Amino acid sequence: MEGFAMADLRSSNVLSPELEMQAPAERQAYLGERLRATVVRAYARVPYVRTMMDRRGLSPADICRLEDLPKLPMIKKDELAQLQAADLPFGGLLVANVSGLKRIYMSPGPNYVPEPQRADFWRFRFAFAAAGFRAGDIVQNTLSYHLSPGGLMMDAGLRSLGCVVIPAGVGQTDLQIRVAADVGVTGYVGTPSFLYTLLTKAREAGRPLKIKSALVTAEMLPESLRAELEDDFGIRVLQAYGTADLGLLAYECAEKKGMHVHPEAIIEIVDLETQQPAEPGQPGLLVATTFDESYPLLRFIPGDISSLAADKACPCGRTAPKLTGILGRVGDAVKVKGMFVRGSQLEEVFKKFPEVRRFQAVVTRQEHQDALIYLVELSPEVADRNALASRLSGSLREALKVRGEVQFVAPGTIGEGAKRIDDRRVWE
Numbered sequence: 001m002e003g004f005a006m007a008d009l010r011s012s013n014v015l016s017p018e019l020e021m022q023a024p025a026e027r028q029a030y031l032g033e034r035l036r037a038t039v040v041r042a043y044a045r046v047p048y049v050r051t052m053m054d055r056r057g058l059s060p061a062d063i064c065r066l067e068d069l070p071k072l073p074m075i076k077k078d079e080l081a082q083l084q085a086a087d088l089p090f091g092g093l094l095v096a097n098v099s100g101l102k103r104i105y106m107s108p109g110p111n112y113v114p115e116p117q118r119a120d121f122w123r124f125r126f127a128f129a130a131a132g133f134r135a136g137d138i139v140q141n142t143l144s145y146h147l148s149p150g151g152l153m154m155d156a157g158l159r160s161l162g163c164v165v166i167p168a169g170v171g172q173t174d175l176q177i178r179v180a181a182d183v184g185v186t187g188y189v190g191t192p193s194f195l196y197t198l199l200t201k202a203r204e205a206g207r208p209l210k211i212k213s214a215l216v217t218a219e220m221l222p223e224s225l226r227a228e229l230e231d232d233f234g235i236r237v238l239q240a241y242g243t244a245d246l247g248l249l250a251y252e253c254a255e256k257k258g259m260h261v262h263p264e265a266i267i268e269i270v271d272l273e274t275q276q277p278a279e280p281g282q283p284g285l286l287v288a289t290t291f292d293e294s295y296p297l298l299r300f301i302p303g304d305i306s307s308l309a310a311d312k313a314c315p316c317g318r319t320a321p322k323l324t325g326i327l328g329r330v331g332d333a334v335k336v337k338g339m340f341v342r343g344s345q346l347e348e349v350f351k352k353f354p355e356v357r358r359f360q361a362v363v364t365r366q367e368h369q370d371a372l373i374y375l376v377e378l379s380p381e382v383a384d385r386n387a388l389a390s391r392l393s394g395s396l397r398e399a400l401k402v403r404g405e406v407q408f409v410a411p412g413t414i415g416e417g418a419k420r421i422d423d424r425r426v427w428e
């Protein structure tokens, strides 16, 4: 018989009942105290925080409870990039010495990201426990290990749970299938579409994989794909939400109806226009605060849109509020195959090709994979279209790190003022 009953899925675990299941009033007090202590430390030692608070006439004594948080200003990801550019590499936000760090990363923005000397600095172990990962699991980690922090963020969380990690990184599908089958991989981290590719190709090759737990991130997870991964392949598949600057911010429990906010972070959802707290169910800007003693980020805006779930008690026992999911990005960036694609990046590339009159990127979904097509209108005098197509797709791929297909279309196909990126994906 094909398929698995629900009982065959790995059990989902609460890593820290003290933190994840504390009563709401206790949580308020706990987060308020973390905030207070963080602001005291940051005011004393982070020049940016001191200036920002002085300008508003705030002293650390003004921020001593959770309710005081909105007194502080918010900071956008690109504002952090500007601060850093003015005072390289960390914009004066890092309390520790640069030479005492474990690693330094660069995330798109570009933003420099410090990793202090701490086990699981980005707190991902909570999400892995929820997704059923256990000590002794052999885990294929398919996020990138170089320059951007994704791969090593996951690596640190897995190792703190006692998992064995295969630092597979991105791409090389056939090699990855071989490693997963040879070594007997039981866990997976990466995008859901790549997991699906590995599983189906391995099965076709007659070497089905033994993956039992998967933590997926960086792209949408359609429920139809999750159901197939659970029922057909017997894998517990849960999602996590984190960012390069902040680490893990929210993660799903086995109920799969939203992502619990991490017990050691504060998430606010604010109205896009008024910047006042959005009601549960109403989409708004996600604002995150983290408390690390050497790199605290106060009211940071990664640029994602989300909303808070209305339900109070979750059957899993966790008491932190839930995000309904990540609903989109502010501005015109969309995530394709796990990478952000911005209209401005496309503009940069197409600007170098005077033959191009108009362009539009179209994102669709085919067989649980993102597909990226560039519709391009040319001026009539172009002689060798094939050569141009290959130069264009080469430049686009280099700039965006995502493979796409160039399609020439007749003049007038792309409307005046059309979106530079048309996201036609339907998530079911």
Ligand SMILES: [Zn+2]
Residues within 6 Å of the ligand: 253, 254, 255, 260, 314, 315, 316, 317, 318
């Ligand atoms: Zn739950």
